[in-house]
Each structure stands twice: as structure tokens, then as C-alpha cells.
Amino acid sequence: MKLYLTVLLMIFNVSIYSQNQFQQFINYVNSLPDPASKQTAVDSFIVYARTQGIPFITGDSANFIYRGNVSLISIAGDFNGWTPNWNMINLSGTNFWYYSKVFESDARLDYKFVRNGNDWILDPENPRQVIGGFGPNSELAMPDYVQPWEINYRSNISHGTIVNRTIYSTNVGAYYQLKIYLPPGYDSTSTERYPTVYFQDGFEYITLGNAVNVIDNLIDSNKINPVIAVFVKPNNRNEEYAGSLRVNYRLFFVNELVPYIDSNFKTIPSAEKRLVLGDSFGGNISALISYNHPEIFGYCGLHSGALWPNNYEAYNLIVNGPVKNIKWCSVWGTYEGSLPSNMRNFRDFLLQNNYQLNWEERHEGHSWGLWRATTDNMLLFFSPFEPNSVGSNNENIPDDFFLYQNFPNPFNPSTKISWRSSVGSWQTLKIFDVLGNEVATLVNEYREAGIYEVEFSNADTEQALSLPSGVYIYKLTADSPLSSLGQNFVSSKKMIIIK
Template sequence: MKLYLTIALLILVATVNAQNQFQQFINYVTSLPDPTSKQTAVDSFIVYARTQGIPFITGDSASFIYRGNVSSISIAGDFNGWTPNWNMTNLSGTNFWYYSKVFESDARLDYKFVRNGTDWILDPENPRQVSGGFGPNSELAMPEYIQPWEINYRSNIPHGTIVNKTIYSINVGAYYQLRIYLPPGYDSTSAERYPTVYFQDGFEYITLGSAVNVIDNLIDSNKINPVIAVFVRPNNRNEEYAGSVRVQYRLFFVNELVPYIDASFKTIPSADKRLVLGDSFGGNISALISYNHPEVFGYCGLHSGAFWPNNYEAYNLVINGPVKNIKWCSVWGTYEGSLPANMRNFRDFLLQNNYQLSWEERHEGHSWGLWRATIDNMLIFFSPFEPNSIESGDMGLLNKFYLDLNYPNPFNPTTKIRFAVPQNEKRETRNVTLKVYDVSGNEVATLVNEEKPAGTYEVEFNAPQLSSGIYFYKLTAGNNSATRKMILLK
């Protein structure tokens, strides 16, 4: 009997339409006559679901699954403000609980289960986890979500070095711990100098955001120029980033920290070569620092910038003040309560006032899963790779093939795409194509189709006739090819 039920269930889940797979399973188990048969079917389904991934995704629906003897179990996560009010349903006659919900095809969200109203646990059937400020969370990643390759440590590439320092602030009256990233090949005796990136919540950007791995990987893959990164650990982030010490902390940053870094390391001491960025309240203080001191920081990065402190002080300062020479990069998630509306308004103001801006809204929540996957957005916006010695015959560079992220992205209706063509053994030209496709794979534009010598190039894509949506651009040069995604938003 058990074997028969197992075979019947596997035939069922393998043959029904994917969109209906899970509901068909529920209907099938409900129709069985006794608890033993039902539990056998549940056990068989769990085995099958593990091969597909749990939560069990069918079409645009994700089904959360729990098996165990509990009186109740609910779900809390980015999707409901971490309030455990998604109550799972018990499949009568079994110890199987479930909850199904429709999500965007590229959504990525953190969650946990809450057993019996008080016991918060990770999803025991889901091996995918993301570290957060309060420990690890289980991760729901819908089929079109692309996991960030750049956060992973790669042993076969050059790595930067970390220098630990401590600095005393007269303005704040406190010591601050620093970790300074020096890029591969850094030589304190050479004439070469580097752009500098300053991270609020710096140590968490390293431990939770994998920022060092990101920088190493972006440098190695010619996505960014080598940079020096300064990771600053706050003492009391709420007070320093948004509360009673925010002014003193801002002055520490521009009058004490930056001069110290410029005097100690081979930086380029110029506002257009400095980026300050942060997450949540860290974005709030970053905006206050850059807008009050554009002569020090010409770039500002906002990871889900929380602008509500002090009656939206930072937001109103920018919105109501004069336009300043600052370039902005902003990333936020649709599952962040009221924050997306604020960030959209902020975006619209910046664009209307001709600020240079790179922005992205993802189907994610207020989490390190979002921020770690978009550090690259900010670094590429700040310091995109610029090979400056192709003409002088630098063979490391001549043999590199790369396709940059388009800028700006999203765009309307014009964006620029940069790429490099490697030199072949005979130093001959080669046919290069750069084409644009829609999500169905239909070619919508050919930007390049000609013989080109080794070198770096930039082309403009103008799309007034296309509708808003996701498009892909593909570069082919000889045996090399690469594809990237861009968003047209009208």
C-alpha cells in the first residue's frame, strides 16, 4: 500500500501543470481515506519537494512547508514587516503545515517560522540562509532572482590587505575602530593614488555584506578601478547616525577622519574621488555628510536610506536646499514599508534637478541580503574600470574581455554601454556585435556589428520607441560573449 501511494503521488506531481502542482497535492492528500495513507503521501511529497527546493515554488507561487507536531506555526519576514501573522494551515490527519503566497518572479526575501507563538526558528527544510543584524534568516529566492556571485571568496584571484587602526575624535570625544582595505599591489612608496570609499556600519559591511570579497572580485574582473576602502565602526549608531551626536559625528568624519586617511594612505584627495555610503540610518548620516560637505564627498550611496529621523531632516535638507555637486546612488526594496515611497520621491526630485543618479528598486526587504548584493552597483557607479594604458601596450589589459553595466540603469530613454575587446594572437581585428533583446529573446536593436581592433569602447543606446521593461544586451567578440540586464523605465 505504501509503495502504491508513493508511486501514485510521484506520478501526480510529475504530470500536473506546474502552476497547480502544490494544490493538486493538497487535494490528493485530502481525498485519502485514513491518516496512515495521508502521512505516507506527505512523506513522499517531502522527498520530492527537497529535490525541487523548499519553499516549494510553482509558477509565481511559493509554498512554505513545515512538518512537525505543533499546535500552531506562523511565518514572519520581510513580506509582513516581521509580524508573525501568516498562519500556516494544517493538512488534516497529518503533521504537515503549509502556507502559499504569490510573489514577483525575481523576489528575494528573508523569513523565519514561529512555532507555538513564541519559538522563532529557521526553516528546517531550507538550506539557504542570509546573515542579518539579528542572526541568520531563511531565504526565499524566486526563480528569476540572480544570486550575487561577487560576494563569494575566490582563492585564485589577488586579494587586498586589511589594516586595523584606531582614531580618537575630538568632536565626539570617543575612539573609533577602523579597518582599511588596501587593494592588491598597493605600494606606499609608489606614486599611484586611489579613490576612497567610506562605509558606515563598516564592520557589518565586511561580516554581513561581504564587502571585501565584493571589492576584490570587482577589481579582478575589471568592473572597477582599484580603491581604498575605509570601514568605520560606530560606537552608538542610533545617536551618531540619527540622534543627538549626528552633528559631532559628521564633523568627525570630514574634519578628522578624512584628513587622517589622506595623510596615512595613497588616496586621491579630491571630492570626486570620495564616496560615503551606508545602510538604513547609515544612509541618513551619509546624506547629511555629503550634502553639508560636497567639497569633501562628491558621491553618496544610500542602501535603503532611512530618512525619517528628526522630522526627515536629511530628506528636507536636500529637497529644499540648493542643488550641489553630488552624485547619488540609491538602492531600496519594495518590501520596506513606507520607505519605498520616500525613496521614489527622493529619486524623482534628484532627476528633475539634474543630479547624476543611479538607482534600483528590487523586490526585497530591509536586509543585508539586499545590501550585500548591490554594493557593486555603488562601486561601479563611483569608480568604473577605466583602462588607461591600452594605447601604451599593456598586455594584461589588451587580453581582457569585459562588458560593463550600462549607465544609467534604469534609464529613460538613453543609456551608455562600455566594453573592451581583447587582442588576439595575430593582433588582428575581429568581428564584434552588441545586440539588445527583450525578455522573450527577440532582438530589438543592433548597436555594433563590425570589425574592431583591441581596445575599449562606449556606445549609446537610445530607446524612445520601446516600452518600459527588462532588456538584455549581449556582446560577442570572437569566442568571447557576455550578457547583462538593463531596465527601461518611462
């Protein structure tokens, strides 16, 4: 065993990011004289691969691996429309199966294995999973994919409160279940009022999209203003969002639900302070609601918005109708069939007609893995934090240092970088390429304790930059020793420029 492991390590240490690394292993096993030697080599490789992560990534290739006695094993996922037609290859003389495929460096995709044509299973060697509408899936995350920190529950922060309500709709003739998020510190007797976010597929945005965690974390980190969130559970999703009940449901939303929320909770009753958003068909009904009622909803969020039902009713209504006072946020994945083409056309129309639009296209599929990681896009666009001035008011002084993820990300041509500092210090914020070469200095000065934000533009004439597409690193350094850390503060994060 040690001999084979040593040989394997020699192979893989030659060029740890070499694209043909995995093929070298395959060639090596095929050169061995007997099944016992081959199986021992496979066992050694599995031990090594587990330390690197499976699927085993070499360069821009993901190498899917399965070990077991089967007659056929295939892969289905976001990348092939969930059709199990990627048949894995058996390494002769072993029970080792593999399939190699090139993906974008920042791709994130759901998949499953299918044994013997009908047994759908998770990848037993991959601990990373994403919960979807049909249960958990295994996750392929390429090296430049940045996992969403904001979806995780954090016990050391303040949390909002969820209250349950039921409302009857005379327009639809049905009861609807609601979960209403009230931000930390919410007081029904206070004069303070809040913006409101309405979620289609609301309960799934909580259970599958981690939306409550996202809101809690964004409020705690001063990324957004506190909001009230209304999570609405559909009764007959397809009919209410895209079928025969879509008009009734739209009227329920604007004539019954919004007045109910405004009269029972401390909302700001203004279109500029209301966002309606949804995924897939939920995006379709959100677009119909906002475009038909811009006096109620001034913001609309589309997570992979499926605007094609009823002969592209929502799409054609907006594209062929008058420009209205609506701000849009749209996110979609390149692995969503024909949807990316439709959403690019929709994006281009909105921009050409001077709609305010925040959009992002990711190398992902039609899944909650994409939507849960980009709910923050919608919220940041809708209600970005407005920091109070820092002075003799100690409540506004942060209690630690923190560097936030830039937004939007990926971006073209500009993005915003924000951070908080607990003490006054000399601070530098610099941009580097992946080789460590400095390409820009955004901040190099003494700053008091506070919350700060700067804009980085790849087309800024002062910076005279025109950086190529790719991954870059931004790094914040504060030279004042921090008592909690015992050292200077240094933090860096990845950002992606697209063109």
C-alpha cells in the same frame, strides 16, 4: 512510495510553471482515504520538492512548507514587518504545513518560521541563508532574482590588504576603530593615488555585506578603478547617526577622519574622489555629512536611507536647501514599510533639481541581503573603470573572455553592457526576450582583444525599440576557438527593463 511519486510527477509535469500546481497536490492528498496514504504522499512530495527548491515555487506563488508535530507554526519576514501573523495551514491527517503567497518574479526576501508562538527557527528545508544583524535568516528568491556574483570570495584573483587603525575624536570624545582596505598593488612609496570610499557601519559592511569581496571582484573584473576603502565602526550607532551626537560625529568625519586618511594613505584629496555611504541610519548621517560638506564629499550613497530622524532633518535640509555639487546613489526595497514612498519623493526631488542620481528600487526588504547585492551600484557609479588602450602593451590584454552583468539592472531607459575578450574574433552581442525571440543586435563585427562597453537604450531612436517591462537575455558570441575551452565562447545573462 513509487506509486505516489509517479502520481505526483504526473501532476507536476503537466505544467511545470502552472500556478495551481501546488494546489493540485493539496487536493490530491485531501482526496486520499486514510492518514497513512496521505503521509506517504507527503513524503513523496517532499522528495520531489527538494529537487526543485523549497519554498516550492509555482508560477508567481511561493509555497512555504514545514513538516513536523506542532500546534501552530507561522511565518515572519520582510514581507510582513517581521510580525509572525502568517499562520501556516495543516494538511489534514498529516504533519505537513503550508502557506502560499504571490510575489513579484524578481523578489528576494528574508524570513523565519515561528513554532508554537515563540520558537524562531530557520526553514529546515531551505539551505539558502542570508546573515543579518540578528543572525542568519532563510532566503526566498523568486525565479527572476539574480544572485550577486560579486559578494563571493574568489581565491584565484588578487586581493587587497586590510590594515587596522584607531583614531581619537576630540569632537566626540571617543576612540574609533577603523579597517582600511588598500587595493592590490598598493605601494606607499609610489606616486599613484586612489579614490576613497567611506563606509558607515563599516565592520558590518565587511562581515554582513561582503564589501571587501565586492571591491576585490570589481577591481579584478575591471568594473571599477582601484579604490581605498575606510570602514568605520560606530560606538553608539543611534546617537551618532541620528541622535544627540550626530553633529559631533559629522565634524569628526570631516575635520578629523578625512585629514587622517589623506595624510597617511595615497588618496586623491578631492571631493570628486570621495564617496560616503551607509545603510538605514548610516544613510541618514551620510546625507548630513555630504550635504553640509560638499567640498569634502562629492558623492553620497544611501542604502535604504532612513532620512526621517529629528522630524526629517536630513530630508528637509536637502529638499528645502540650495542645490549643491553632490552626486547621489540610492537603493531601497519595496518591502520596507513607508521608506519606499519617502525615497521615491526624494528621488523625484533630486531629478527635478538636476542632481546626478543613480537609483534602484528592488522587491526586497530592509536587510543586508539587499545592501550586499547593491554595494556594487555605489562603487560603479562612483568610480567606473576607465580602460587603457590595448596595443603592443601586453599587460592590458585580458587573459580570457568574460561577459559582465549589465549596469544598472533593472534599468529604464538605458543600461551598459561590458565584456572582455582575450583574442581578436568576430563578436556578436544580441538581446532576446524570454521566449528566445531576437529583439536587438548591438554588436556584429570583428573586434581585437580588449575590454569593451556598449549602451543599450530602450528609447533609442535608431533601434526604434519600446520594449515592455520584463526580463530579457543578452548574449555574447565570439566565433574564434579558445584554447582553454576548446570551443567558441558563448555567454548570456539576464537583464530587467522597468517602466
